[in-house]
Amino acid sequence: MWAMCSLARLLVLAFASVANLASLAAQDEKAPNSATTGKVYEWQSKEGLRYQYYLPKSYEEGAAITLTFVLHGSNLDRRWGFANHKAGSFRAQDLVVCPDGTTSNGNGGFNSLQSRKDLERLHALHEELKAAFNVRATLLYGHSQGSFFSFLYAGAYPEDVQGVVGQASGV
DSSP, rough: HHHHHHHHHHHHHHHHHHHHHTTTTTOEEGGGGGGOOTTTTEETTTTOOOEEEEEEOOOOOOOEEEEEEEEEOOBBBBBBHHHOOTTBTTTTTTTEEEEEEEEEOSSSOEOOOOOHHHHHHHHHHHHHHHSSSSEEEEEEETTHHHHHHHHHHHHOOGGSSSSEEEEEEOO
16 A cells, blocks of 8 residues: 555656756747747847846836846856746736756856856846846845855846845855
């Protein structure tokens, strides 16, 4: 009996893992200025920084909106953001943008390093989004290495950032 319960739990976990992987599949690609609201899309900046983004269902073109960046930890990618923070629930009224880290690790993951080039790559994306939307404020949420980078970015561009939250940053 115990073996049957363990097997059933294992099967439930396996199905849940497959469902989670399916949700990480590539999203529809659509430029932010042509997006339908209430859906996650994928796009890239002019210089090639890939990101996923979500516009709330209530968004009306031209209306002021808060931009929230979700910056992932070491060796992950843009998919981490919505895999861990459900679109439409996390910062439900914001334009939520989950970019890849600014430097490839060479193995499919990304990091945001503490170089001027890394800061400038995120800032270029930030400027593109401000040109496409009426951004009233920008918030940064960083996890692990993304947390360190969030604080670095806010320090480099204090006039462009109105709030920062760092999670699992270590010391």
